[in-house]
Amino acid sequence: MTLIRLFIAFIISLLLISCAVDYQQERTPEQKSQQQNKPAASSIEQESREAVQDAAESALKRAPADDDDMLRLD
């Protein structure tokens, strides 16, 4: 019984991997063509992604501010 369950799980895993590979292959040409159409925007997009990444990182790192201290000015 356990062997049958393992076999079924194996088949399902293979199907999922196969679907994921197909999906990836379908998306890649689209992305390439989009990049070719907008070469000048690539650096801007990179900046935007960087901004989103930085924002997400700092939100995760910062503990909730409990005290409201005055920020210094330079």
Place this chain on the structure above:
Amino acid sequence: MANLYSKVHRLKSQGWTWDEFLHQISLIYPPGIDEKTLYGLYRQPHRKASRHIRQVLEQLHDQCFPSPFPDSAEALISLYNRQVNNPRHPDLYAEQQALSTYLQDARQYGPILYRARLFWLSGNIQLDQLGVFRKNGKTQQLETAQQQGIELYQQSLLLLEEAQKSTDIQTDIDAFTFYKLRQNMLACYLNALAPDARSESGPLLEYLKACDFISATRRVLAAEPYQWLLARNGLRFSSLTYNPADCQWFYDALCTANKAFTDLNYSPENTPSIANSIEFRWAIDNVLGKPDP
């Protein structure tokens, strides 16, 4: 600390169109930045920029509004700020101690504005330590850091006043530079206190009155109405001193700086919301929370 929202507004208020603004950015950074990112930073005080975009905008700001201090002193401040703003710094306290030791000697020599800025940086180090000492119950170190911070800023102020009077110094020291220094001294009084003790501190309230903080803040806001951080501090001290008219004035100024502040739960960059800060409690209960007559 850099407030990018104010810097972007200060740059835009020179009369630049958005196209001109983007062009000026592209002169520093040829690929340019996304105009939506720039609009976002202009419109939203909570908006965070990537390190690179922040660097580009700060460089442009410094070009258009040069500091009165020598580049070498500014570089040292930038270096220190990068250490403080690094949340993964392994031992910030050791760095602060080492830099303080260096500055103790370095600030005795050199041109007057250089020395003034090094005294300022020394004061920053003490001010930055106040919150840490307070939260860890290190009372003796807290008192020493507070006293030293105030004295160091005071020394910087004296040198700046001397430089202002001197006919040899070509650089004009603007009123906002003096305001920032006095604000930092006020922060030394405030940040050493636990939040629930801030409305009852004699020395804090005495210095608040002596430095004429409320009037000075009003003057800065008249010139630069987008300075939300200053309006927020004005509201904070108006609340701590139970002044309803000033509370209303600074709340209006805060909403003028950005309408997002009409929501008391709004939390901009590095700052808790007004609703979540005990120092604004009196203002909320007695002025802001009341319906318009």
